[in-house]
Amino acid sequence: MKPFLRSLLVTAAMCAATTAYANDSVLKNQKDPNNWALQLGDYAGQRYSTLNQITRDNVKDLRVAWSFSTGVLRGHEGGPIVIGDTMFIHTPFPNTVYALDLNDRGRVKWKYEPKQDAAAIPVMCCDTVNRGVAVADGKVFLAQADNNLVALDAENGKVLWKTSNGDISKGETMTAAPLVVKDKVLVGISGGEFGVRGHLTAYDINTGKMAWRAMSTGPDKDVMIDPSKTLMLGKPIGEADLGVKTWPNDGWKLGGGTTWGWTTYDPELDLIYYGTGNPGTWNPTQRTKDGKPADNKWSMTIFARDPDTGEAKWVYQKTPFDEWDYDGVNENILADINIDGKQRKVLVNFDRNGFAYTIDRTNGELLKAAKFDPKVNWATGVDMKTGRPQTVEKFSTFANGEDTNSQGICPAALGSKDQQPASFSPQTGLFYVPTNHICMDYEPFEVSYSAGQPYVGATLSMYPAPESHGGMGNFIAYDAAAGKIVWSKPEQFAVWSGALTTAGGVGFYGTLEGYLKAFDLKDGKELYSFKTPSGIIGNVNTYQHKGKQYVAVLSGIGGWAGIGLAAGLTNSTDGLGAVGAHSSLGDYTQLGGVLTVFEVPSK
Amino acid sequence: MLSHHLKLLTIASFAIVLSAGAVTMQPSAHAEETKPAADQTAQAQPAAGEEEDLVDADGVPQYIVKDGKVDKGTYNGYRRYSATCHVCHGPDGAGSTFAPALVDSLKRMDYWAFTDTVTNGRANGASVMPAFGTDPNVMNHLGDIYRYLKARSDEKIGRGRPERFKS
Numbered sequence: 001m002k003p004f005l006r007s008l009l010v011t012a013a014m015c016a017a018t019t020a021y022a023n024d025s026v027l028k029n030q031k032d033p034n035n036w037a038l039q040l041g042d043y044a045g046q047r048y049s050t051l052n053q054i055t056r057d058n059v060k061d062l063r064v065a066w067s068f069s070t071g072v073l074r075g076h077e078g079g080p081i082v083i084g085d086t087m088f089i090h091t092p093f094p095n096t097v098y099a100l101d102l103n104d105r106g107r108v109k110w111k112y113e114p115k116q117d118a119a120a121i122p123v124m125c126c127d128t129v130n131r132g133v134a135v136a137d138g139k140v141f142l143a144q145a146d147n148n149l150v151a152l153d154a155e156n157g158k159v160l161w162k163t164s165n166g167d168i169s170k171g172e173t174m175t176a177a178p179l180v181v182k183d184k185v186l187v188g189i190s191g192g193e194f195g196v197r198g199h200l201t202a203y204d205i206n207t208g209k210m211a212w213r214a215m216s217t218g219p220d221k222d223v224m225i226d227p228s229k230t231l232m233l234g235k236p237i238g239e240a241d242l243g244v245k246t247w248p249n250d251g252w253k254l255g256g257g258t259t260w261g262w263t264t265y266d267p268e269l270d271l272i273y274y275g276t277g278n279p280g281t282w283n284p285t286q287r288t289k290d291g292k293p294a295d296n297k298w299s300m301t302i303f304a305r306d307p308d309t310g311e312a313k314w315v316y317q318k319t320p321f322d323e324w325d326y327d328g329v330n331e332n333i334l335a336d337i338n339i340d341g342k343q344r345k346v347l348v349n350f351d352r353n354g355f356a357y358t359i360d361r362t363n364g365e366l367l368k369a370a371k372f373d374p375k376v377n378w379a380t381g382v383d384m385k386t387g388r389p390q391t392v393e394k395f396s397t398f399a400n401g402e403d404t405n406s407q408g409i410c411p412a413a414l415g416s417k418d419q420q421p422a423s424f425s426p427q428t429g430l431f432y433v434p435t436n437h438i439c440m441d442y443e444p445f446e447v448s449y450s451a452g453q454p455y456v457g458a459t460l461s462m463y464p465a466p467e468s469h470g471g472m473g474n475f476i477a478y479d480a481a482a483g484k485i486v487w488s489k490p491e492q493f494a495v496w497s498g499a500l501t502t503a504g505g506v507g508f509y510g511t512l513e514g515y516l517k518a519f520d521l522k523d524g525k526e527l528y529s530f531k532t533p534s535g536i537i538g539n540v541n542t543y544q545h546k547g548k549q550y551v552a553v554l555s556g557i558g559g560w561a562g563i564g565l566a567a568g569l570t571n572s573t574d575g576l577g578a579v580g581a582h583s584s585l586g587d588y589t590q591l592g593g594v595l596t597v598f599e600v601p602s603k
Numbered sequence: 604m605l606s607h608h609l610k611l612l613t614i615a616s617f618a619i620v621l622s623a624g625a626v627t628m629q630p631s632a633h634a635e636e637t638k639p640a641a642d643q644t645a646q647a648q649p650a651a652g653e654e655e656d657l658v659d660a661d662g663v664p665q666y667i668v669k670d671g672k673v674d675k676g677t678y679n680g681y682r683r684y685s686a687t688c689h690v691c692h693g694p695d696g697a698g699s700t701f702a703p704a705l706v707d708s709l710k711r712m713d714y715w716a717f718t719d720t721v722t723n724g725r726a727n728g729a730s731v732m733p734a735f736g737t738d739p740n741v742m743n744h745l746g747d748i749y750r751y752l753k754a755r756s757d758e759k760i761g762r763g764r765p766e767r768f769k770s
Contacts, residue, residue, distance in 0.1 A: 074729075075700065093729065118726055122733030125690050127701045193690065405764065441764065445682060453738035459685035461694065461764055562700030563693055591700055 036541040044334035045264040047423035052503040053549035070593035075558020078132025082543035093128035110157035120145040126560040136180035143174040161208035188259030195455035198258035212310035216257025216276040231314035234365040246295040256280040257299040261329030273332040283444035283457030284398040295320035300328035314364030325413035326353035352415025370483030405443040412440035425501035434495035498539025510536025513588040534592040556593035664746035672768035680751025683744040695762040709756035
């Protein structure tokens, strides 16, 4: 089908909501395309802008308008928020926040720099990243590494309130961006590699008082599940306390299921959506029940919840009994698309495990599940009746057993896609997805739990997907209605930057070498690239100021990508010591946090 | 028990090969005054039976590389390193954007300083190494982790998973 014809079948979804639901200021801000109001662009998480000054014809003239050093080394995830004349940016630890004046090329209006306990640094698995601030009702919300959730006055950066959401000494930290829904700010918790029991927590935006906390594991009461009402695959769960029964002994207390990804929201259905991470310890044998695989609920689960009460409306577990660290936190993008002749309200999730799930977001019914990287091999598919992956014995690290090295598993633990958010263009009806193209060997072994210490229990080595193009990433266009990859563009490194699509027919993403790239939404053809000062693991955004469209992105190599790929990957088939020089990220880029803002010069 | 004892004997025979110069190993270069206090040494000692007793006269863990293959302890060190340390120090001790390459650090740092840093941690501005003194997954395997990293640092083994010789 031609993209333009397809676009007729796709509704713009979500942006028309004008009910008194949601947070009115957020809704007002996201409706105005001059702003980039939320980390994911809008509540639906589409990362799509209706701005169209920058087009596939003039994007080649893009140039740097201004830039700004954040003063912080380390990995810069997330991206800038723009509301009116102000841009808000954040940094990794120490989580500095800057309000920049767009009327004065980024002059600093105010700066907030918290004094944080440095003990937070080493318990942040995989770099001291932060995925950005939320802005609502004249307040800036920041989830600090030391577990302090802070509300700042958007006018002057003064602290309005501060509350603690966790405990560093248990390995708990915060990296996720908060989301404001109505009068509540929602935040998750990190620490999946430290035996942390995950939860999503809602705080009152005006006082910082906790409204509810929904655990990811444990009794139904803690998880806020009603087994007679909460749906699983369109039917009530039925059985009580699966969050306890599907674990050995008290395993759920060290259950993982952390919530460090993104949350999206449907104001009409009044439901929030987020995913829970991997179960505690990567050694599946320690999570069996009576020696048999156990689901370890509700790790690896998409939750739909009522934002007022926290009650779970529906659940879907993507990878029951994880054996590969396919940490299920990736964003759930909300879109209305035509599936088999019917317009459906769906949620699309590009999971770490390499499957893209298209789900009816009203009730959790699974509509499509397909591989979004053809190399995915740990499962052949997903059983549409049970929703379970059809796993391949050879790649089962449990079946192969403790102290056995299972080889050639695709994808690697960092997934076919990690936290880097994808984009949906209502114009083309396609999803644009930054992906990893990396496989692994995985050897689980027994570990002991010690509070605040890593609780991993597996050794893994990663390498570029064998018998492919040799690169470690792809940037793809995906049709979620058909469950098919439309086009795929190879990249030398994993693509760890959030994508952007625009009404100008142009999309953007960043690369680990540091390139900002513009591409044609139709066919992925590269239209522009510019090498920014450091590798990009941040998310690209666009906004309009004084009638002119800009594109902005944070550079600053780091994060899991910067750790795993900095020195390059070994390819087990190349033998010991063989590392292609091309695979070493350090040869291309070094640390440094910089904001770069692009424009097409006025004629 | 018996088999374990036999294993140790086998290892001892490799150690002889080693001293005959089949594999060159750097002798521990620590100065007398950098030796940790007795209590720290005790803390660093592995639990009985947890790792091999291949150490030099000063108690510094030694590795064996034979035809490119490594002893059991060094292999265990690879696994333990890759489970705990690599999330900051990168795969194969090669370093990352977040923490230094230990293959380089161990060229300068002796076993005692290594032990002290892992046990008690270290902070240098925003660069913070946690204290692993209470982590059984690290402390019970500290000698093996050192064996592995030292072998990497001495360039006796390359990147990736080392192969173990049968003992």
